[in-house]
Amino acid sequence: MLTFCLTALLVLAMLLSLGWGAVSDTEVIGALLAVDGVSVRDRTIVWDIRLPRVLTGVLVGAALAVSGAIMQGLFRNPLADPGLVGVSAGAGFGAVLAIVLGASAPFWFQAMMGYYLVPLAAFFGGWITTLLLYSVATRNGRTSVATMLLAGIALAALTGALTGILVYYATDDELRDLTFWGLGSVAGANWQKFWSAAPLIIICLIAAPFLARSLNALALGEAAAGHLGIRVQAMKRIAILTVACSVGAAVAVTGGIGFVGIVVPHLLRLVQGPDHNRLLINSALLGAVMLLLADAISRTVIAPAEMPIGIITAVIGGPFFLWILMRNRSLVDL
Amino acid sequence: MELIARNISVRFGAAQILQNVDFTAKAGSFSAIIGPNGSGKTTLLRAMTGEIGHSGRVSINGQDTRETDADTLARQRAVLAQSTQLAFPFTVLEVVRLGLTAGVATGDPTDTADLPFKALARVGLEGFEGRFYAELSGGEKQRVQLARVLVQIWLPVLNAQPRWLFLDEPVSSLDIGHQLLVMQIAADYAKAGGGVISVMHDLNLTAMFAQNVMLLADGNCLASGKPSEVLTNATLSTAYGCSLAIKTAPTDGAPWLLPHAARLTEHRTTS
Numbered sequence: 001m002l003t004f005c006l007t008a009l010l011v012l013a014m015l016l017s018l019g020w021g022a023v024s025d026t027e028v029i030g031a032l033l034a035v036d037g038v039s040v041r042d043r044t045i046v047w048d049i050r051l052p053r054v055l056t057g058v059l060v061g062a063a064l065a066v067s068g069a070i071m072q073g074l075f076r077n078p079l080a081d082p083g084l085v086g087v088s089a090g091a092g093f094g095a096v097l098a099i100v101l102g103a104s105a106p107f108w109f110q111a112m113m114g115y116y117l118v119p120l121a122a123f124f125g126g127w128i129t130t131l132l133l134y135s136v137a138t139r140n141g142r143t144s145v146a147t148m149l150l151a152g153i154a155l156a157a158l159t160g161a162l163t164g165i166l167v168y169y170a171t172d173d174e175l176r177d178l179t180f181w182g183l184g185s186v187a188g189a190n191w192q193k194f195w196s197a198a199p200l201i202i203i204c205l206i207a208a209p210f211l212a213r214s215l216n217a218l219a220l221g222e223a224a225a226g227h228l229g230i231r232v233q234a235m236k237r238i239a240i241l242t243v244a245c246s247v248g249a250a251v252a253v254t255g256g257i258g259f260v261g262i263v264v265p266h267l268l269r270l271v272q273g274p275d276h277n278r279l280l281i282n283s284a285l286l287g288a289v290m291l292l293l294a295d296a297i298s299r300t301v302i303a304p305a306e307m308p309i310g311i312i313t314a315v316i317g318g319p320f321f322l323w324i325l326m327r328n329r330s331l332v333d334l
Numbered sequence: 335m336e337l338i339a340r341n342i343s344v345r346f347g348a349a350q351i352l353q354n355v356d357f358t359a360k361a362g363s364f365s366a367i368i369g370p371n372g373s374g375k376t377t378l379l380r381a382m383t384g385e386i387g388h389s390g391r392v393s394i395n396g397q398d399t400r401e402t403d404a405d406t407l408a409r410q411r412a413v414l415a416q417s418t419q420l421a422f423p424f425t426v427l428e429v430v431r432l433g434l435t436a437g438v439a440t441g442d443p444t445d446t447a448d449l450p451f452k453a454l455a456r457v458g459l460e461g462f463e464g465r466f467y468a469e470l471s472g473g474e475k476q477r478v479q480l481a482r483v484l485v486q487i488w489l490p491v492l493n494a495q496p497r498w499l500f501l502d503e504p505v506s507s508l509d510i511g512h513q514l515l516v517m518q519i520a521a522d523y524a525k526a527g528g529g530v531i532s533v534m535h536d537l538n539l540t541a542m543f544a545q546n547v548m549l550l551a552d553g554n555c556l557a558s559g560k561p562s563e564v565l566t567n568a569t570l571s572t573a574y575g576c577s578l579a580i581k582t583a584p585t586d587g588a589p590w591l592l593p594h595a596a597r598l599t600e601h602r603t604t605s
Contacts, residue, residue, distance in 0.1 A: 219421040221415075223415065226384070228486065230404065274423055
C-alpha cells in the first residue's frame with residue numbers, strides 16, 4: 001500500500017515537471033510552496049493549468065479503477081467494467097443531454113444546478129444503465145457473463161444512438177464542447193471542472209472501502225453472503241450507486257476513458273490477491289498512477305500536439321483485455 | 335431450545351414445491367431430512383434459512399427469523415450449501431476467514447486468528463491454508479466450506495443459546511472416510527449442545543448419525559420420527575419407488591439398508 005502512495009506522489013511530481021512551458025522541478029516546487037522569486041508565468045502554469053489537470057487525472061483514475069473493482073465484485077466476474085458494459089456510455093448520454101438541453105432549461109434550474117448539472121446528469125445516466133444491466137444479467141444471484149456483455153453492447157449501442165441524435169440538436173458552441181469531451185481527455189481540466197466532479201468522486205472513494213467486507217462475502221454468492229450476515233440487497237444498491245456516481249462524475253469531466261477499470265484491479269489481484277479490503281484502496285492509488293502515466297504519454301508522443309488519453313488507455317488496455325480472455329476462457333463460455 | 339418451522343409452503347411459478355410442511359428440530363440432536371430427488375428437501379432447508387420466499391413461520395430459539403436482522407442470524411446459525419462457486423482466486427485461509435464476516439464467533443476476541451486454523455485441522459485440511467481454493471478437488475472444496483461454516487458458529491452454545499448448523503447434502507462429494515469425518519463433526523456439534531439439520535441422500539449414514547428423520551415426498555411430509563420408525567420398508571418403498579431389505583446393524587442397533595437386496599417396485603419398472 002505504501003508503495004503505491006509513494007508512486008502516486010512520484011508521478012505527480014514527474015508530471016508537474018513535464019509538459020509545455022520550460023518550468024523546471026525546482027520552479028515547480030517553488031511555485032507550489034509559494035516561494036518568492038518564481039515568475040507569475042510559472043506560477044500560473046503550475047497552479048492554474050497543470051495542478052487542476054493532474055488532480056483531475058488522479059481523481060478520475062481512482063474513480064474508474066475503484067468502480068471497476070466494485071463492479072467486478074458485484075457481478076462476481078473480472079470482466080465487468082463500466083466502459084465495457086455500457087455504464088460509461090449511459091453516463092455519457094446523460095452528460096450530453098445536460099450539455100445540449102441544459103441551455104434551454106429554465107433559468108432558475110440552471111442557476112440552482114450550476115456546474116453540477118453535467119456531472120449529475122451523467123450520474124443518473126450511469127445509474128439507470130447499471131440498474132438495467134444488473135436486472136437483465138443477474139438471475140437469482142447469478143450473473144451470466146454472456147448476458148452481461150451482450151446487454152452491455154445493447155445498452156452502449158442504444159445510449160450511443162441517443163447521444164448521436166442529440167448532437168443534431170446541438171448549437172456550434174455545444175458541438176465544440178461535445179467533440180472535445182467525446183475524445184476522452186483530461187486536457188480540458190480546470191479548477192471549475194475539477195470542483196464540479198470532485199465532491200461526487202471523493203464521497204464514492206470514501207464509501208468504497210466500507211463495501212469491501214460485503215464484496216468479499218459476495219464472492220461466495222448472494223445466498224452465502226446473506227447467511228454470513230450481509231444485507232445483500234441493500235449492499236447491492238449502495239454498490240450500484242457508488243459506481244454510477246463515480247463513473248458519472250468522471251465521464252462528465254473527461255469523457256469516456258476506457259479499460260482503466262479492468263486493467264488496474266486485475267493487475268492488483270495478481271499481485272496482492274482478491275481481498276477487497278486492500279483491492280479497493282490500492283485500485284484507487286494505482287488507477288491514479290496509471291491515468292497520470294497515460295496522460296504523460298498522451299502529451300509527449302506527438303508533442304506539441306496532444307493525443308486524447310482514451311486512445312492511450314485503449315491501446316494499452318485492449319491487448320490486456322484480450323490477454324485476460326485468453327487466460328480465462330472459461331469465464332465467457334456461453 | 336428448538337428450531338420450529340410451521341406451515342412452510344413454497345411455489346416456483348406454477349409448481350408447488352412444498353405444501354404446509356411442519357418441521358421441528360431440537361438443539362443437541364442431529365435431524366435429517368431425506369427423500370427422493372425433487373421431493374423438496376433442499377427447498378425446505380432454503381426456506382428455513384431464509385434464502386427463498388415462503389409462506390409459514392420459522393423460529394430459532396423462540397425468535398421469528400423474519401424479525402431477526404441478518405447480523406444476529408449469522409451469529410445464530412450457519413449454512414453449508416451443496417456446492418459453492420467462488421468468484422475470485424481466494425486462498426483457502428481467506429475463504430475460511432469469510433466465516434468471521436459477522437464478527438467473532440466465540441465471544442472471545444483473542445482466538446480470532448487461530449480459529450480458521452483450528453477449523454481447517456478439524457476437517458482434515460491442515461497445511462492447506464495457502465493453497466488456492468480453485469485448485470482443490472471437489473471434496474476438498476466442500477470441506478473448506480465446512481471449515482468456513484464452523485468458524486462462523488464455532489461454539490455450539492453461546493450465552494446459553496444453542497447455535498444451528500444447516501447442511502445440504504454435506505457428504506455427497508466425499509469419499510467414505512471423509513463422509514464419516516464430516517458426519518462425526520456434525521454429530522459432535524449436536525452432542526455439544528448445538529442443533530444440526532441436514533439434508534441427506536445416504537440412508538445408512540442417516541441411520542447411523544441422525545436422532546430424528548423426516549421423509550419428504552412430493553413436497554409433503556411422509557413420515558417423521560426416530561430413524562427406526564421412519565426407515566422402514568413400507569415408508570421407503572412408497573417414497574423411493576423401490577423395496578429395500580432393512581436389517582439391524584450389529585454394531586449399534588440402527589437400521590441397516592442392504593442395497594443389494596433393493597428392487598424397483600412395479601410402477602417404476604413399467605413406467
